Amino acid sequence: MMRKAFLAATSAAMLGTLPMGAALAQDNPVDLRLGVWVGATHPLMEGAAEWIASINEASGGSITITVYPSQQLGAAADHYDLARDGIADISFVNPGYNAGRFPIISYGELPFRFNEAAAGSRALDQWYRDYAETEMSDVQFCMAFMHSPGTIHTTRPVTTPADLSGLSVRPANGTLGQYLSGLGATTIQASAAEMRDLLSRGTADGTASPYSSLATWGIADVATHHLDMPMYTANFVFVISPVAWSRLSEAQQAVMNDHCSTEWAGRIVEVWAEEDTVERAVLEEDAAHVFTAPNDAQREEWLAAAEPMIARWRELATAAGIDAEAAEAGIQAAIAEHDAGL
Template sequence: MDRRHHLATRPSTAALALAAVAALALGTANAQDKPVALKLSSWVPAQHALNPALQAWADDIKKQSNGTITSTLFPSEQLGKAFDHYDMARDGIADFSYVNPGYQPGRFPIFAATSLPFMISNAKAGSAAVDAWYRQYAPKEMKDVHFCFAFVHDPGALHSTKKVVMPADLKGMKVRPATSTIGQMVTTLGGTNVQSSAPEARDMLERGVAQAITFPWGSLNLFGIDKVVKYHMDEPLYVTPFVWVMNKDKYESMSAAQKKVIDSHCTSEWAEKVGSAWADFEIAGRAKIAAEPGHDVYKLTPAQLQAWRAAVEPVEVQWADGVKKAGGDPKQALDSLKATLAKYKSAL
């Protein structure tokens, strides 16, 4: 090879430098960003199926941010009580919080539509649907925090110390409801609500303070509630909707590239991933309960189920009144929710 050919084929110094800069920009886009350490708060026990899903979410953020965003997950109410998790995210006690908005009746009236009885059939597509629907309302209704995503657990049922078949059977019973909306159902049917967070529920039932509880199936075992209730109405009565929210100041303190990573993990797709991991656990729990000696897992007849649907209709009216008082449009919100659930094939 002559010298002229060698010079013609050899890359110039400028070209090599440009390529190096391009490689650096593509490969380590966030290398110059300040490290961010996030505190993630989950009030369910460490062994709960939700926690590995949240950890997988955090691990993917670490990977996509080239290690500049790291997270520590604190389960089991380590950073604060379950009831306080929204305010913990607002106040920066946690950077991300797992919140059950139903623990604070009346505070998030539009979101409560998702816990109306006999509304959602499954937690997988249902989580994506609830998230996609609520994004139009979250900036106003949850303006104190940076909304990440919403999701639901697999449909829960009524579990009790005495058999409940017809709506009238709830009259006079003390019930621990999953959400304020289910609490409205209980009072509409003549029962009395007994408030407690999920970690406190077994004790309430064991002491006779409550005689029934609405709860998803797998979590009955996890919280030890299967030891204190015997009867299980095998119908998809409700789901509990949750949100995963972030402290606003923490989000604003991040670089543009880091915010982009967070945004890409605050989507309906991630809502479905997190909801699906938990759903599989709850679905397996039903079979486990049915196989345990001393438990009565029973279906309702079509006529009995229709009686329940008719009996809970006033709950929707109460929900609508709450939305109106807050200045919202309940018809628009509910029509939008039902259309989104139908689109995602997750309506009952």
């Protein structure tokens, strides 16, 4: 009897010294459904695959993640609610597809804020962690990130804000839509997947996109004029369903927390950012594509036109119950820390 007690005590002590991976391997296996609205070959998915593999390894194989691409679980605009309602365990959300619903994070959509995807993602994620609970309290926030700064791509030349008058342009989000509308453009609300059809039918004269999207969505042959200045970024978040979170053990939750980080916010977009650089270079070699860079005076016109948008964001942030001045100072400090500003 004493020997059995000794062996039990020894076994318990040994379990306490097991490596984290071994302990996690004893957890119940969990397969999480990741809903994304982009296709399986989208450049973001390479970064996501690395993220998924790292989670699986760190969890000792107890966490697997199955991707459901191309809106299999629901429409692009519904992905936040898919996680909230437990239809997806993790979802890829563009907050800008729900105009006005997430006013705080929309700071990242303001024109002329960021210079690069990975650095900008780290700055945005680091800053937004203090505010995610305010406007995303019904899900488990994971991380925020962005694509490379995009611009407008049109079927005719655009150099100055006045050139937008009378044009129909598909904006990437509501914030950019307000900016373009204020410059005289007619905006068309549509998802990225609908861009080619709108342009080829003449329903739209242009779209706001990073260069990689011209290849991803097959529109490089219809939008051949490019305003050569980084105009905007689109924000994205990974969020986790509370139902799925409750299924994870404490050790598994720790693994997810380690992968829902500012570091991973930058890492997950690296391949996407590289793709953007490559696609731009391809277009530059194609004589059919025209890149128009505004001169200094014209650039100042574009920048000055963004001031009302910044003032509007301050109003919305205040209405959301936060100190807009402090929040703006915080994001500017994060941008400076990560060298992410224009």
